[in-house]
Amino acid sequence: MKEIKVKFILNxxxxxxxxxxxxxxxxxxxxxxxxxxAKDACGxxxxxxxxxxxxxxxxxxxxxxxxxQVEGAQVLTIExxxxxxxxxxxxxxxxxxxxxxxxYCIPGAVLVAKxxxxxxxxxxxxxxxEGLSGNLCRCTGYQKMVDAVHLVIxxxxxx
Amino acid sequence: xxxxxxxxxRSAIRKDAWDKAAGKALYTADIPVDDLSLGSIVRxxxxxxxxxxxxxxxxxxxPGVKAILTVDDIPGAKIFGPLIEDQPSLADGIVRHLxxxxxxxxxxTRTAAEKARDKVKVTYQELDPVFDPVxxxxxxxxxxxxxxxxxxxxxxxxxxxxxxxxAADVILENTFHLPRISPGYMEPETSLAVWEKDGxxxxxxxxxxxxxxxxxxxxxxxxxxDKVRVKSAVIGGAFGGKEDSSLAILAALGAWxxxxxxxxxxxxxxxxxxxxxxxxxxxxxxLGAAQDGTITALEAEAYLDTGAxxxxxxxxxxxxxxTLGGSYRMPNVKIDTYCVYTNSPISGAMRGFGSPQAHFAxxxxxxxxxxxxxxxxxxxxxxxxxxxxxxxFTRVRxxxxxxxxxxxxxxxxxxxxxxxxxxxxxxKKAGVGLALAAQSMGLGANIPDDSSHKLEWAPDGRILIxxxxxxxxxxxxxxxxxxxxxxxxxxxxxxxxxxxxxxETPNGNVTCASRMTYMVGNALIDAAAKLVQSLIEQAGRLLxxxxxxxxxxxxxxxxxxxxxxxxxxxxxxxAEDSIKLSAESTFSFPYPADTTPQHLPLGMPxxxxxxxxxxxxxxxxxxxxxxxVTHFAAIHDVGKVINRQGVEGQIEGGVATGLGYALYxxxxxxxxxxxxxxxxxxLPTAVDLPENYQTIILEVPEESGPYGAKGIGExxxxxxxxxxxxxxxxxxxxxxxxxxxxxxxxxxxxK
Numbered sequence: 001m002k003e004i005k006v007k008f009i010l011n012x013x014x015x016x017x018x019x020x021x022x023x024x025x026x027x028x029x030x031x032x033x034x035x036x037x038a039k040d041a042c043g044x045x046x047x048x049x050x051x052x053x054x055x056x057x058x059x060x061x062x063x064x065x066x067x068x069q070v071e072g073a074q075v076l077t078i079e080x081x082x083x084x085x086x087x088x089x090x091x092x093x094x095x096x097x098x099x100x101x102x103x104y105c106i107p108g109a110v111l112v113a114k115x116x117x118x119x120x121x122x123x124x125x126x127x128x129x130e131g132l133s134g135n136l137c138r139c140t141g142y143q144k145m146v147d148a149v150h151l152v153i154x155x156x157x158x159x
Numbered sequence: 160x161x162x163x164x165x166x167x168x169r170s171a172i173r174k175d176a177w178d179k180a181a182g183k184a185l186y187t188a189d190i191p192v193d194d195l196s197l198g199s200i201v202r203x204x205x206x207x208x209x210x211x212x213x214x215x216x217x218x219x220x221x222p223g224v225k226a227i228l229t230v231d232d233i234p235g236a237k238i239f240g241p242l243i244e245d246q247p248s249l250a251d252g253i254v255r256h257l258x259x260x261x262x263x264x265x266x267x268t269r270t271a272a273e274k275a276r277d278k279v280k281v282t283y284q285e286l287d288p289v290f291d292p293v294x295x296x297x298x299x300x301x302x303x304x305x306x307x308x309x310x311x312x313x314x315x316x317x318x319x320x321x322x323x324x325x326a327a328d329v330i331l332e333n334t335f336h337l338p339r340i341s342p343g344y345m346e347p348e349t350s351l352a353v354w355e356k357d358g359x360x361x362x363x364x365x366x367x368x369x370x371x372x373x374x375x376x377x378x379x380x381x382x383x384x385d386k387v388r389v390k391s392a393v394i395g396g397a398f399g400g401k402e403d404s405s406l407a408i409l410a411a412l413g414a415w416x417x418x419x420x421x422x423x424x425x426x427x428x429x430x431x432x433x434x435x436x437x438x439x440x441x442x443x444x445x446l447g448a449a450q451d452g453t454i455t456a457l458e459a460e461a462y463l464d465t466g467a468x469x470x471x472x473x474x475x476x477x478x479x480x481x482t483l484g485g486s487y488r489m490p491n492v493k494i495d496t497y498c499v500y501t502n503s504p505i506s507g508a509m510r511g512f513g514s515p516q517a518h519f520a521x522x523x524x525x526x527x528x529x530x531x532x533x534x535x536x537x538x539x540x541x542x543x544x545x546x547x548x549x550x551x552f553t554r555v556r557x558x559x560x561x562x563x564x565x566x567x568x569x570x571x572x573x574x575x576x577x578x579x580x581x582x583x584x585x586x587k588k589a590g591v592g593l594a595l596a597a598q599s600m601g602l603g604a605n606i607p608d609d610s611s612h613k614l615e616w617a618p619d620g621r622i623l624i625x626x627x628x629x630x631x632x633x634x635x636x637x638x639x640x641x642x643x644x645x646x647x648x649x650x651x652x653x654x655x656x657x658x659x660x661x662x663e664t665p666n667g668n669v670t671c672a673s674r675m676t677y678m679v680g681n682a683l684i685d686a687a688a689k690l691v692q693s694l695i696e697q698a699g700r701l702l703x704x705x706x707x708x709x710x711x712x713x714x715x716x717x718x719x720x721x722x723x724x725x726x727x728x729x730x731x732x733x734a735e736d737s738i739k740l741s742a743e744s745t746f747s748f749p750y751p752a753d754t755t756p757q758h759l760p761l762g763m764p765x766x767x768x769x770x771x772x773x774x775x776x777x778x779x780x781x782x783x784x785x786x787x788v789t790h791f792a793a794i795h796d797v798g799k800v801i802n803r804q805g806v807e808g809q810i811e812g813g814v815a816t817g818l819g820y821a822l823y824x825x826x827x828x829x830x831x832x833x834x835x836x837x838x839x840x841x842l843p844t845a846v847d848l849p850e851n852y853q854t855i856i857l858e859v860p861e862e863s864g865p866y867g868a869k870g871i872g873e874x875x876x877x878x879x880x881x882x883x884x885x886x887x888x889x890x891x892x893x894x895x896x897x898x899x900x901x902x903x904x905x906x907x908x909x910k
Binding site: 020030031034035036037038039040041042043044045047048050077078079082087091092094095096097098100101102103104105106107110125128129130131132133134135136137138139140141142143144145146 | 170172173175176177179180181182183184185186188189191269270342343344345346347393394395396398426427428631632633634804805807808811812813814815816836837838842843844845846848850852
């Protein structure tokens, strides 16, 4: 299959990739760009949310997006929200709340929580749970993920 | 003097959590490797078939394909299996379940591997599959394995079951059906192998027992074991499903074939089809009781569908059998259990290991019995509950920690009353239910259960833990670090667990059976004492003071004159002389003579148990049959909390998995294929959790545990489904005999 050239903004920097058009954004992130924070857990069905990235402010399943579809988009991955010498408040909150067990679903859950708080800075319990409901986790039972989002909203993080 | 460090009991932050939250943690699929070949597995499209021919000609023409291997290409052992060696790494002339590996494609790219996989022409001759374990056990015509379809059977007869039923005023008999459940870990099975220039192979695994992987890889490649090095990558959950070794063997085989690096990743569909599930079970359960509620006899017959290969089936059958008495005194017991081969996907180890199936039968029946006798469900439980000193039907005597069971019931009873007082929403019917659980700890008597771990005092002052069993994500490393910090009186931040590497780490045995905190903790407390002793001896030599005159306290050595020196000064001085201070210790699961009998009706009974009670309140829509769990309490005894957040996390996650068992999950066969993805196999999501949820942790010390600690890994999902089913009955007077609870069953439309 003939490769296509796709230009988009990845974690704040313009990027141009060459790829066969039948590959997904997740394939390109993981296989070509070495950004392995986005995970595959459901086999490309869009059911688990482990591959979540933020595109133009909205959380998307990168396994369901062909690479050509991100032409011109602003794409943010977990690597992109992690400061060089520290952590995003949501990352701190997930760690401090004890929401990280095996951790496989966490990058996706953190990004979904970020997208939620970016549009709704004070969500209630129900909105947080609905926000996270596309991200499967078998370890935590989600309780501590919800606690983590509350930690950020309520400013209860340790310094 | 510094203040005493209280390292245990608090919510110490897990050190691995930071990299995980930042997306930097390297799971097996993330490890960067140069010149990596990728693989794909040709899998059987049939449940049961003979392989007539495998034609690789067209597939080998696909550009980028390096090799396609079948069973004949395996240089060493062609079969493996944790208890019975019955499972081929690649099918040998016959396939016994849909999705069974038939050939391994090795290619330069994933796309090439997948394209070639679809071009391998396998000619099959279909055979008649058998799926029902009862039918399979009785079938003489359809024999899946030479020894017959019954993998194992257990026959227990204790006391006088016949007399016990004669003495009963009430006898209840029902048959319960339990579904096939996927472990549902988020990281599908993955393995990466690198063939080194010196003729050794290094294999990264996502596995509960890298030392078993090492042994089976060595056998398959016909290599001495020291030529195989297995390393634990970051593991994305396991829950029992990663106790089996299949993918690691194939990855090593691929690396050997290309003399390079090779990675194999199952996608979710392959994971569903190829890796062990929780056993579907059919349990005929008969209980007799006197008018005052005293249980007089139990009779049960259980069939477990272990699928095409045994995996841990026979061991699961034993724990299912053992827990058929639940948390109660059962004076007269007759049980017949059969673990049976069928053409279903493999069932094996999964969190709870037979106990969730048994508890659904026991705890549902206790409520039925209470109703029949006009008693309160709490009262009938209190009447029969196991107490310290009671013997269970395996002839094991309950030790002092069994006192926790009554405490769990009491707390549960109080919450049940609170939940009863909550008014239902308009148009809904509400109900409350409770279930108790006793979950075994350890592998069982007569099974070698040793766990070795090592401490090393690094020259920079840190204590390194060579943890011999992998952390699957549950937080074993943090618990080990806290226990070590406590034992040595050092800050938690100074202790660091290292990833498992079979070349450098002692064998801690398989991470399973609710016993890792217990085993690792006991081993590390002993290792810490040995480490301190070596330090004192070496320091005494350097200071020219008799060792017995030195006292170690919280990172310092106190001299006879009362002055003290930091231990790290000695460690760095010793390092200059190339002396490394380390200590290894092995802890063996104890089977005390006073609680473990010599003559056993069951081969591998357990002597230590975790206890818990769970309480559910449901609201049911009587028109739609939908069940919402509005309130839930999980009450669990852990002996002693090591990491509070860790314990809570185990309980919260376990309850979620238990709610999945109760309400959603079932890997069924539809139109002759298995449900094999999360679109149809529903895991609980964040919105499916009870609005009002609480975890209550009790601490009844276990004398043999590290600082009194017991396990918590499995039990949180064990009483969940019966608690919900009992609550549903309270609301709707509908008794569920087969899980999951669907709206059709609630409305009686499933018949």
